[in-house]
Amino acid sequence: MSQTVDRALSILPLLAEGPADLGQVADRLGVHKSTALRLLRTLHEHGLVYRQSDQRYRLGARLFALAQEAMENLDVREIAHPHLVRLNETCGHTVHLAVYEENEVLYIDKVESRYPVRMYSRIGKPVAITVAAVAKLLLADLPEHERRAVAEKLDYPTYTSRSTPNAGAFLRELEKVREQGWATDLGGHEESINCVAAPVRGADGRVVAAMSVSAPNVVVTADELLTLLPLVRRTADAISGEYSGRTPVKGTV
Amino acid sequence: MSQTVDRALSILPLLAEGPADLGQVADRLGVHKSTALRLLRTLHEHGLVYRQSDQRYRLGARLFALAQEAMENLDVREIAHPHLVRLNETCGHTVHLAVYEENEVLYIDKVESRYPVRMYSRIGKPVAITVAAVAKLLLADLPEHERRAVAEKLDYPTYTSRSTPNAGAFLRELEKVREQGWATDLGGHEESINCVAAPVRGADGRVVAAMSVSAPNVVVTADELLTLLPLVRRTADAISGEYSGRTPVKGTV
DNA sequence: ATGAAGGTTGCAAGCACTGCAACACCGCTG
DNA sequence: CAGCGGTGTTGCAGTGCTTGCAACCTTCAT
Structure with a gap:
């Protein structure tokens, strides 16, 4: 329903399979690298993805915390x-x-x-x-x-x-x-x-x-x-x- | 960095505190109800939020699955x-x-x-x-x-x-x-x-x-x-x- | 029945997102 | 050392997506 958000969220299951770099994310989303970069940045700011030392992205800590909190409720x-x-x-x-x-x-x-x-x-x-x-x-x-x-x-x-x-x-x-x-x-x-x-x-x-x-x-x-x-x-x-x-x-x- | 995504993701920690209805979400985001609705819908399609029987939203199952998968990797x-x-x-x-x-x-x-x-x-x-x-x-x-x-x-x-x-x-x-x-x-x-x-x-x-x-x-x-x-x-x-x-x-x- | 409260939809206006292209930054290789 | 491919990053202009509005609908309580 919302294109931008839709794309951003599609990154999550993708990263759940394993770490990926910017190019891979952009390809699998079917968008330009710069677009993927900005989406990843936003996800990063919210702690949902983490950038590891080799610059590749993977799912971030806040995700665990969120799931945890939700479960306890x-x-x-x-x-x-x-x-x-x-x-x-x-x-x-x-x-x-x-x-x-x-x-x-x-x-x-x-x-x-x-x-x-x-x-x-x-x-x-x-x-x-x-x-x-x-x-x-x-x-x-x-x-x-x-x-x-x-x-x-x-x-x-x-x-x-x-x-x-x-x-x-x-x-x-x-x-x-x-x-x-x-x-x-x-x-x-x-x-x-x-x-x-x-x-x-x-x-x-x-x-x-x-x-x-x-x-x-x-x-x-x-x-x-x-x-x-x-x-x-x-x-x-x-x-x-x-x-x-x-x-x-x-x-x- | 991306306003729309930013708003959408801001919903997650909000719902982690407990279930909320459309109005509450819209208020706390500072956006119109219809906007909140569309964001929630997108999150819903990705399974990140769930609509319980009383129509209120809470965090969804896929969130657990994602966190789980990430952990195993x-x-x-x-x-x-x-x-x-x-x-x-x-x-x-x-x-x-x-x-x-x-x-x-x-x-x-x-x-x-x-x-x-x-x-x-x-x-x-x-x-x-x-x-x-x-x-x-x-x-x-x-x-x-x-x-x-x-x-x-x-x-x-x-x-x-x-x-x-x-x-x-x-x-x-x-x-x-x-x-x-x-x-x-x-x-x-x-x-x-x-x-x-x-x-x-x-x-x-x-x-x-x-x-x-x-x-x-x-x-x-x-x-x-x-x-x-x-x-x-x-x-x-x-x-x-x-x-x-x-x-x-x-x-x- | 009537009203209120919350949820949903269509629409026009505007701005936020997109893709491009150029740039910066490696590590490699000749 | 210069040149080069690969990757990540940034400014910009156009446009397509998002937004808020207002009207409508449903549900529930009076």
Whole structure:
């Protein structure tokens, strides 16, 4: 909608791939070097890009700080956190909290497993949307037409033999998840890792977040992990209750 | 340098404080509502802001993803990580890795303490620059005039009675740190928490990062923590060696 | 129903952005 | 040392993008 800003912002994902020099940026934007220079300067002044010693540009520190601040302002996260910790203390496995936003699902909190074998993930990282248990819950709650639209648009990478193969299968899975009110991922992302997940709902019943417990096969079998389902659901319900109970408008300055 | 982009980017820190509606954004930018709307739309298209159900804007998911990706592309971090984990396995305490960038010091990696009492910190969060041990090391390495300039510009919050009180004291501390090649923070940020830190150097001897071990008084006394200094320094040196050894230009697309 | 508050759209005017071209600054090579 | 290619930077004039306005729309409360 705004050409200049549009161009400037296009630089960010470009730099996320790795450092680049002025020429490269200008080329990939399809603008003159001088134009790219001025855009980069503006981004620089705001701390969003940083000029390293070899003069190449990369993303800057303020970006982290912004993401950080934004994360801490999420109400659900704040409310859920103590519950997640408690759940982790009970079962010992990795606990995740995730939200859906514009075709992406991302982790907004995580409590590490207390077992030595841990799974890799990171707060802020987009989730494997077609297979993750939390993603299924979040997408299953979308209105039917939107759900279908999203499912059609997605790629379906074959992480393992049990990954969701295509939109049709995904939509059926979402339907099932929608009815049963919980979801699993049994080796659909990483062969040896299983998850069980339950939804966190707002006062209106809409799913606002989803939480999951994940553990590798070497620690507990899928069946053993499933025995935790009631506990996970109870935790999610507790969070839902607290979240819908009060509606703090703490953001109002 | 570019008015439009400048205005658009000014919206980000504003939203980091909390969600805001169109009017508020327009007011704080000092522009007409329609202008603010168009800027917000552009930011929205790039996923940097998100429009929540009550129509108010807040920072968007892509921001997290960007910050995340940028973080993973930092060479030092990648090289250092296994060393940090090993150090944590040996001593059990919280281990941090931090870098300096444009008047800010921020954590780029962290391995959690294995003791139940943990300190609060978060990757990406700016560090208390006037007291943290890692910050002292990073600033101590700046050229003299720049070091002075930065020190003058900083605020010196009194976190505890042992916090660095002013620029003069800070510069003297930096001089000391510079000579001895390591740094401590003994209750300067939180009364009961102590840290020891050592620098990671590039091939040219410049400090590119700093790492620290932190532990609360209730777990180990400051004196006990200091006995870890040789271990911390050895770890930092190992990282330095590996970092300066190879210079992978992995970012070249 | 009526009004107020906030969000959205079309439009004309002006200025901020763009691309150009010339310059400055390396590091190389003959 | 001079010449040269590559890269980053700056002044300038034209124009296309951005801006503020005003009118319109939606929603909510009275």
